[in-house]
Amino acid sequence: MIVSMRRAFIVARQADRKALLEALAHAGLVHIQPIDPAKAVAEEQTLGSLDRAARAIQVLGEHQPSGDRPALTAEQAADEALRIQREQAEAQARLGALHRQIDHLALWGDVQLDQFRQLEQAGVNVTFHSVPARQVSEVRADVVQVLSELPAKRVLVATVMRSGEAAMPEGTEPLPLPQRDRPTLRSEAAKIDQAIRQRQARLGELAHLHKDLQDWQNRLARRAQFGAAERSGLDNPDLYAIQGWVPQDQADGLSDAVRAAGVEAAVQTAPPTDEDIPPTLVRYPAWAKPISGLFDILGTLPGYREYDASPFFMIALPIFAAMLIGDAGYGLLFLLPLLFYRKMAASMGPAKVQLLVVFGGATVLWGMLTATYFGLTPENFANAGYAGLAQVMTAIAPLWDQNPETVRQMLIKLSFLIGTIHLTLAHLRKAAFLAPSQQALADVGWAIFLWGMLGLIWLLFFGKTEPMPVPMGLIYALLIVGGLMAVSFASPHRNLAKRLGLGLANSLLPFLGTFGDTMSYIRLMAVGLASYYIAAAFNNLGAQVAQAMTWGVGIVIVVLGHALNVGLAMIAIFAHGVRLNMLEFSSNAGIQWAGYSYKPFAVTTIEES
Numbered sequence: 001m002i003v004s005m006r007r008a009f010i011v012a013r014q015a016d017r018k019a020l021l022e023a024l025a026h027a028g029l030v031h032i033q034p035i036d037p038a039k040a041v042a043e044e045q046t047l048g049s050l051d052r053a054a055r056a057i058q059v060l061g062e063h064q065p066s067g068d069r070p071a072l073t074a075e076q077a078a079d080e081a082l083r084i085q086r087e088q089a090e091a092q093a094r095l096g097a098l099h100r101q102i103d104h105l106a107l108w109g110d111v112q113l114d115q116f117r118q119l120e121q122a123g124v125n126v127t128f129h130s131v132p133a134r135q136v137s138e139v140r141a142d143v144v145q146v147l148s149e150l151p152a153k154r155v156l157v158a159t160v161m162r163s164g165e166a167a168m169p170e171g172t173e174p175l176p177l178p179q180r181d182r183p184t185l186r187s188e189a190a191k192i193d194q195a196i197r198q199r200q201a202r203l204g205e206l207a208h209l210h211k212d213l214q215d216w217q218n219r220l221a222r223r224a225q226f227g228a229a230e231r232s233g234l235d236n237p238d239l240y241a242i243q244g245w246v247p248q249d250q251a252d253g254l255s256d257a258v259r260a261a262g263v264e265a266a267v268q269t270a271p272p273t274d275e276d277i278p279p280t281l282v283r284y285p286a287w288a289k290p291i292s293g294l295f296d297i298l299g300t301l302p303g304y305r306e307y308d309a310s311p312f313f314m315i316a317l318p319i320f321a322a323m324l325i326g327d328a329g330y331g332l333l334f335l336l337p338l339l340f341y342r343k344m345a346a347s348m349g350p351a352k353v354q355l356l357v358v359f360g361g362a363t364v365l366w367g368m369l370t371a372t373y374f375g376l377t378p379e380n381f382a383n384a385g386y387a388g389l390a391q392v393m394t395a396i397a398p399l400w401d402q403n404p405e406t407v408r409q410m411l412i413k414l415s416f417l418i419g420t421i422h423l424t425l426a427h428l429r430k431a432a433f434l435a436p437s438q439q440a441l442a443d444v445g446w447a448i449f450l451w452g453m454l455g456l457i458w459l460l461f462f463g464k465t466e467p468m469p470v471p472m473g474l475i476y477a478l479l480i481v482g483g484l485m486a487v488s489f490a491s492p493h494r495n496l497a498k499r500l501g502l503g504l505a506n507s508l509l510p511f512l513g514t515f516g517d518t519m520s521y522i523r524l525m526a527v528g529l530a531s532y533y534i535a536a537a538f539n540n541l542g543a544q545v546a547q548a549m550t551w552g553v554g555i556v557i558v559v560l561g562h563a564l565n566v567g568l569a570m571i572a573i574f575a576h577g578v579r580l581n582m583l584e585f586s587s588n589a590g591i592q593w594a595g596y597s598y599k600p601f602a603v604t605t606i607e608e609s
Helices: 014-027 044-060 074-108 113-121 133-138 182-230 248-260 286-298 310-325 328-334 336-348 350-370 378-383 387-395 404-434 439-462 472-489 496-548 551-589
Strands: 005-013 125-132 143-150 154-161 239-247 265-270
Touching: 005 014, 005 248, 014 182, 014 239, 014 248, 044 074, 044 182, 074 182, 113 125, 125 133, 133 143, 133 154, 239 248, 248 265, 286 310, 286 350, 286 551, 310 328, 310 350, 310 404, 310 496, 310 551, 328 336, 328 350, 328 551, 336 350, 378 387, 404 439, 404 496, 404 551, 439 472, 439 496, 472 496, 496 551
Parallel strands: none
Antiparallel strands: 005 239, 005 265, 125 154, 143 154
């Protein structure tokens, strides 16, 4: 249910501004709507500190506490952690550059430049050249020494002359000595590496203050929240005013909260006008609350003037998930969170864990109906000598058959039937929302038209192989009656020609879209069967490897294959199951998900900047 909102106006004396904001914060009822959104921001200093705190928490979160706990404030620890992070990045870049230089100087070995300077001072001139290998014999010098081979059939030659210059053959290229030698570079790299280790150790010490940094971040967040709220009001020398939104059933408590705080203020609430866009607050039915976990992940909310579709999602999505996963064994894996419910609920949120469990229960039931357990069917167990178990599996599996084509046809029919029911509920819910407007009859017409469209799709897929379950005359009647209602009531107008013209223009694309939307549900069959065939393929591959090599390798292949398949199933739930609800159902139900969340101004501790 989408909670009705009232616009709230609170006016107090300028001297009571702080007290008023504290009272509103502790009441936690008002979603503040800034009078001037450009001014409704916290101080730059607070935002800067908040950014530093977040980055420091991220840096220290990657290190385990070690060594002694530093005697620093959270702010000092954040500054030092960020400084170390910058220094580490610079040091790592410098170290990488040094290692590249060292590799580039491999040609020179570990010679030291000081040795050549000493020889030069003693009057011995050592030079190096790249000489074509076939012309080495043409080099003329006091000493000629080939040091190593070079690419392109060349060699490195060292020459020594006590006076004058060596005579070199044509094609020789001089190789000047490097600016720095490898031992010097290695020495610098070792010092940098030692400094990096020391800074890493210091980050381990600072990690002791991770909790202090989080507390500081929370205080800064509350300060930023208070500062933004303070700048959201109307400020003049005498009065201070705040406007916002409050749930209608809690509107009376706003005056009581302000009065209880000892603040003299005028409080007035009024229903929203047609131009207003209030925030959306959804109160889910207790049985449908797990679906809120999905909406939290997607970050979607219906608009304030739309309606809550969570009951429909809570029923349809587990069915879609079960058909897409399609395996009772995988369903048991989705039930594993029950063993660690408290820990998982604390980290993920209760709604998300409960939704996984619901998916698991629905998948187990579907897998039993289709007799599929980790890709194994009654046929596999019968072939393995467990005929009794195979009979039990078959007895509780009306959707299983030895003929894969029969199963495929059955699942296609079921997918189309589920899709038509799903879309029909969407139109009927929209009709209930629009009633008593004549446009509600248009959606009733669309619901009727859907069943006629199902008849046409049924004829397209199965008309040549089996008789139609209903007379063709009934299918045509559903299409004609539903289409006429959709056209006649889509755009109510006293002028009949204008009514029909506008209705037809607005209905042409939906007529085509109805076919596409219904066909879209065939993905339930296709993805579910694909999941089964992938599981069966890995079972067969593991068995073949086990026979050819060892059981250990075969088991690893089977386990990894099923893990991959479960991962693909999770993706399928979002790519297909969620899509059928958020796109096909929602578009037919008229839900645009254009809402923004109701977030009341509420803090537990107010710290003045």
